Amino acid sequence: MKIALDAMGGDFAPKNPVEGAVAALRDFPDISIVFVGDEQAVRAELARQNATGFDSRISFHHTTQVVDMKDSGLDSVRKKKDSSVSRAVDLVKSGEADAIVSAGHTGALVAAATIKLRTLPGIDRAGLAVLIPCDGGVFLLIDGGANLDPSPEHIIGFAVMGSIYYREILGCPSPRVGLLNIGTESSKGTEFAQECHRLLSSAPVNFSGNVEGHGIFRKPVEVVVCDGFVGNIVLKAIEGLAKSFFSWLKDELKSSPIRLLGAMLSKGAFISIKNRTSTDEYGGTPLLGVNGICIKAHGNSSARALRNAIRVARAAVEQRINERIIEAIQSSNHEKISATQTASA
Amino acid sequence: MKIALDAMGGDFAPKNPVEGAVAALRDFPDISIVFVGDEQAVRAELARQNATGFDSRISFHHTTQVVDMKDSGLDSVRKKKDSSVSRAVDLVKSGEADAIVSAGHTGALVAAATIKLRTLPGIDRAGLAVLIPCDGGVFLLIDGGANLDPSPEHIIGFAVMGSIYYREILGCPSPRVGLLNIGTESSKGTEFAQECHRLLSSAPVNFSGNVEGHGIFRKPVEVVVCDGFVGNIVLKAIEGLAKSFFSWLKDELKSSPIRLLGAMLSKGAFISIKNRTSTDEYGGTPLLGVNGICIKAHGNSSARALRNAIRVARAAVEQRINERIIEAIQSSNHEKISATQTASA
Numbered sequence: 001m002k003i004a005l006d007a008m009g010g011d012f013a014p015k016n017p018v019e020g021a022v023a024a025l026r027d028f029p030d031i032s033i034v035f036v037g038d039e040q041a042v043r044a045e046l047a048r049q050n051a052t053g054f055d056s057r058i059s060f061h062h063t064t065q066v067v068d069m070k071d072s073g074l075d076s077v078r079k080k081k082d083s084s085v086s087r088a089v090d091l092v093k094s095g096e097a098d099a100i101v102s103a104g105h106t107g108a109l110v111a112a113a114t115i116k117l118r119t120l121p122g123i124d125r126a127g128l129a130v131l132i133p134c135d136g137g138v139f140l141l142i143d144g145g146a147n148l149d150p151s152p153e154h155i156i157g158f159a160v161m162g163s164i165y166y167r168e169i170l171g172c173p174s175p176r177v178g179l180l181n182i183g184t185e186s187s188k189g190t191e192f193a194q195e196c197h198r199l200l201s202s203a204p205v206n207f208s209g210n211v212e213g214h215g216i217f218r219k220p221v222e223v224v225v226c227d228g229f230v231g232n233i234v235l236k237a238i239e240g241l242a243k244s245f246f247s248w249l250k251d252e253l254k255s256s257p258i259r260l261l262g263a264m265l266s267k268g269a270f271i272s273i274k275n276r277t278s279t280d281e282y283g284g285t286p287l288l289g290v291n292g293i294c295i296k297a298h299g300n301s302s303a304r305a306l307r308n309a310i311r312v313a314r315a316a317v318e319q320r321i322n323e324r325i326i327e328a329i330q331s332s333n334h335e336k337i338s339a340t341q342t343a344s345a
Numbered sequence: 346m347k348i349a350l351d352a353m354g355g356d357f358a359p360k361n362p363v364e365g366a367v368a369a370l371r372d373f374p375d376i377s378i379v380f381v382g383d384e385q386a387v388r389a390e391l392a393r394q395n396a397t398g399f400d401s402r403i404s405f406h407h408t409t410q411v412v413d414m415k416d417s418g419l420d421s422v423r424k425k426k427d428s429s430v431s432r433a434v435d436l437v438k439s440g441e442a443d444a445i446v447s448a449g450h451t452g453a454l455v456a457a458a459t460i461k462l463r464t465l466p467g468i469d470r471a472g473l474a475v476l477i478p479c480d481g482g483v484f485l486l487i488d489g490g491a492n493l494d495p496s497p498e499h500i501i502g503f504a505v506m507g508s509i510y511y512r513e514i515l516g517c518p519s520p521r522v523g524l525l526n527i528g529t530e531s532s533k534g535t536e537f538a539q540e541c542h543r544l545l546s547s548a549p550v551n552f553s554g555n556v557e558g559h560g561i562f563r564k565p566v567e568v569v570v571c572d573g574f575v576g577n578i579v580l581k582a583i584e585g586l587a588k589s590f591f592s593w594l595k596d597e598l599k600s601s602p603i604r605l606l607g608a609m610l611s612k613g614a615f616i617s618i619k620n621r622t623s624t625d626e627y628g629g630t631p632l633l634g635v636n637g638i639c640i641k642a643h644g645n646s647s648a649r650a651l652r653n654a655i656r657v658a659r660a661a662v663e664q665r666i667n668e669r670i671i672e673a674i675q676s677s678n679h680e681k682i683s684a685t686q687t688a689s690a
Contacts, residue, residue: 070532072532149535183414187415187417189574213579214584214588218589229538230574232527232558233575233579235558236560240558240561240563241583241586242590243562244562245590245618248480249614253611255614258610261607264607266608268597268604269597269600269604273590273597276593
């Protein structure tokens with residue numbers, strides 16, 4: 001299995017992508033990596049890390065351009081044809097790679113993947129499917145930021161794909177779906193939210209109604225759907241709070257010798273929660289709905305997060321996620337999905 | 346100072362509002378309370394709590410209707426004229442009370458206050474201004490859910506009011522304002538967010554650009570502006586995460602005798618953070634922009650939260666918050682605010 005890694009994507013590129021790739025090469029003997037980016041910089045980084053013994057499993061695809069955070073997603077595809085993210089997508093399109101992993105510009109990855117790979121049959125818009133820890137497990141939030149301004153019909157697509165992904169990856173036969181809203185009553189929210197609620201009620205998913213922000217961590221549903229603007233802001237807010245929480249706890253525990261002693265004794269509890277809530281462990285988020293496996297890692301990904309993003313890509317390829325989404329859409333739910341699509345036309 | 350308390354508002358009414366009022370009457374000798382709601386039920390609750398000695402400081406305004414969570418805000422004002430929240434607003438309008446405190450339906454309070462009290466000169470839409478704990482203090486998020494679908498011009502109003510409130514209440518001479526968005530670059534976000542960014546850049550506030558969800562807890566700005574849909578969802582999500590965090594921590598600390606011993610020694614640290622992040626301590630959120638002091642408490646407010654919401658109402662009356670907003674708008678920033686208003690007309 002060959003993973004195309006955007007070696008120039010993310011705040012700490014090429015260092016962290018290369019370090020993450022080396023860790024993944026060590027841990028997963030069945031993968032090989034094609035580094036897409038500035039070959040010289042990548043080779044220098046590999047040398048700096050004394051990464052030897054992988055010659056037969058690594059290759060390079062040299063590119064000359066890098067997407068800037070100020071570029072729009074669409075512009076980056078049109079104007080920077082030789083960017084690392086664009087070329088990584090090309091490799092999947094031509095069949096030279098099985099999956100893409102990128103910690104770069106979300107909009108650029110979404111635009112390149114959507115334009116070049118196209119969406120799956122029955123799906124109009126791709127969505128980022130993010131697993132989030134909660135009471136007794138994880139829930140999936142979709143869309144985490146791929147489409148900022150979707151139609152209510154696109155939200156149905158997110159609900160369908162999220163349900164299938166959750167079912168296949170986490171073995172839950174009939175995941176419940178909730179619409180992220182400001183109240184549980186169907187009359188609550190913007191006109192957009194109300195229309196989403198109406199369409200979801202007859203969509204081929206196990207719809208449980210609206211869920212509110214404070215409810216989601218108690219896992220009333222397995223799949224939470226929302227537009228990418230709200231999803232991205234919520235994701236980052238809970239990530240920010242989790243980090244600050246640990247920092248406040250540290251300060252408080254350090255404020256007296258007795259507390260510090262207590263903290264040392266109960267250290268394991270903090271480590272366990274830190275690991276559970278760390279974005280590093282999830283590593284990467286699949287962009288569901290495009291015809292190819294695309295895994296988006298966080299812009300500030302550590303090497304460990306990138307190693308785990310490669311692990312997520314490997315699992316998605318192995319589990320043939322896209323084939324399963326296509327099958328599920330085409331089989332039992334065929335009629336209902338079609339009806340939804342007609343409504344959106 | 347007389348506070349009109351919506352005795353029927355919230356998940357635990359009239360019990361918690363009455364209990365909170367009794368605590369506030371004890372703690373703040375300069376206030377009196379008019380209980381707006383089912384007089385018999387309120388009197389029964391007062392008797393149950395053995396609340397004696399306040400006869401000269403309490404009064405009753407009997408009402409016959411209660412707003413249902415399924416009612417729309419506008420409908421509740423039009424069709425339930427004798428609801429507790431509507432009558433409480435009437436008392437402020439007629440000058441019989443100085444402020445309203447309600448833990449009821451947000452939409453009903455916003456609609457009643459906006460229609461009956463009208464907005465302040467220079468302000469088109471009211472916004473809920475919520476204080477949130479962060480590294481080294483608190484930041485203010487506005488709008489926490491009063492207006493789900495504001496225009497970019499309304500966001501400017503939120504920025505102006507939020508800045509004045511933060512300045513007056515927290516003594517920060519020039520609060521920085523950030524627009525909640527999915528990236529820090531001005532080109533990021535929906536068209537709505539981009540237009541907000543453009544208008545904020547020339548608004549009479551100390552605009553610092555976009556802020557992302559994971560940044561807000563590090564306090565890059567004192568005032569975070571967003572529409573009420575996003576604001577409400579984010580608020581509840583961070584509230585939900587904070588609660589789950591404590592529950593996860595408790596489970597982990599209980600999982601071994603050594604950890605439990607450690608937890609007992611460092612107990613003070615957990616209590617300190619729990620108090621810091623508890624919504625009970627903030628108690629109530631001012632609805633800024635209406636011509637009267639309206640404090641919204643959380644629907645599931647405890648008695649302590651309602652006592653604190655009354656404290657917030659008392660402070661807002663004492664500090665003449667609305668007069669200060671009007672003065673600030675009319676004085677130095679007169680021209681710029683007017684320009685914004687013309688643009689929105």
